[in-house]
Amino acid sequence: MSRPNVNFCLRCGHALEDALHAGRMRRACPSCGFIHFDDPKVAAVVFVLDQNRALMVQRGVSPELGKWALPAGFIDYGEDPREAAIREVREETGLIVEVSALIDVLGGDSSGSASIVILFEGRITGGDLKPDDDVTEARFFSAAELPFDQMASFASTRLLIDRWLNGA
Ligand SMILES: [Zn+2]
Known part of the structure; x- marks a missing residue:
C-alpha cells in the first residue's frame, strides 16, 4: 500500500x-x-524474554488483526526511540521494561505502515501482565508454544523470533 x-x-x-x-x-x-x-514512519519493536519465554501480543487492530506479534508501535515526532519502545510495552502489556540492547534496524519497506523499524531487546523491571491499548491478549510463549500458524507476517517479528530460536 x-x-x-x-x-x-x-x-x-x-x-x-x-x-x-x-x-x-x-x-x-x-x-x-x-x-x-x-x-x-518509524516504529519500535521490542523483544522481551522471561524465563526463556518470549512476550507476544495478539493484535486488536489491522493490519494482521488477531495475529500474534511482538509489542510494537509508532515513534511519535520528537520522541526518543527507546522511550517509545518502553511506552509501547507498558501500554500493550502492562509490563515495565528497560531497553537492554539495540538489535537491528530494518528499512526500505514501503508496503506496510512503517518504513523504518527499530528492533530493541527489553528486560522486565516491574509491572503486571495485562493486555491493553490495541491488543486483545498478551502472554509469554516458550519456543515449543510459539503460535506459528497465527503469527503476524511482520518482518520484525519473524526476524526476532528466528534470532531467538537460532540461539542469538
Ligand atoms: Zn504553496
Missing part, C-alpha cells in the same frame, strides 16, 4: 504539481515554492 498523493500545499493551499527536485520527483507548489517530502 503506497501513500496517496498530497494534493494541496500545506503552506498556502494551492494545488501541488509533480516536479523534479534534486533528481527525484516530488509534489511541489507552483505558487509558493513549498516542496512536500514523504517522511518515513
Whole structure:
C-alpha cells in the first residue's frame, strides 16, 4: 500500500504539481515554492524474554488483526526511540521494561505502515501482565508454544523470533 498523493500545499493551499527536485520527483507548489517530502514512519519493536519465554501480543487492530506479534508501535515526532519502545510495552502489556540492547534496524519497506523499524531487546523491571491499548491478549510463549500458524507476517517479528530460536 503506497501513500496517496498530497494534493494541496500545506503552506498556502494551492494545488501541488509533480516536479523534479534534486533528481527525484516530488509534489511541489507552483505558487509558493513549498516542496512536500514523504517522511518515513518509524516504529519500535521490542523483544522481551522471561524465563526463556518470549512476550507476544495478539493484535486488536489491522493490519494482521488477531495475529500474534511482538509489542510494537509508532515513534511519535520528537520522541526518543527507546522511550517509545518502553511506552509501547507498558501500554500493550502492562509490563515495565528497560531497553537492554539495540538489535537491528530494518528499512526500505514501503508496503506496510512503517518504513523504518527499530528492533530493541527489553528486560522486565516491574509491572503486571495485562493486555491493553490495541491488543486483545498478551502472554509469554516458550519456543515449543510459539503460535506459528497465527503469527503476524511482520518482518520484525519473524526476524526476532528466528534470532531467538537460532540461539542469538
Ligand atoms: Zn504553496
